[in-house]
Amino acid sequence: MNATVLREKRQITLPGAVLQAAGVQVNDVLEWRFEAGEIRGVKLSPTRQGKAKLVKKAGYTMLRSERVVTLEEMLSAIQRDGL
Numbered sequence: 001m002n003a004t005v006l007r008e009k010r011q012i013t014l015p016g017a018v019l020q021a022a023g024v025q026v027n028d029v030l031e032w033r034f035e036a037g038e039i040r041g042v043k044l045s046p047t048r049q050g051k052a053k054l055v056k057k058a059g060y061t062m063l064r065s066e067r068v069v070t071l072e073e074m075l076s077a078i079q080r081d082g083l
Helices: 015-021 070-079
Strands: 030-033 038-046 055-056 060-064
Touching: 055 070
Parallel strands: none
Antiparallel strands: 030 038, 055 060
16 A cells, blocks of 8 residues: 655655656656646656756747756856847
């Protein structure tokens, strides 16, 4: 059984077997959502891989990245790609 308990500070420990099966490692980014009556976690990508970049679309500019980026990475993308 892969059950967990939600602690007072909204923290849980994910079972090792689930983490191993999903290939989740330390510093990986997980996205959580509630759909179809279930809480689902999705591994986005390992942190610090790939660059964030600016993309111009339909008259606006947005930062595109497959992972959570730091403020420094955002500023670097703006300086590198221009606004």
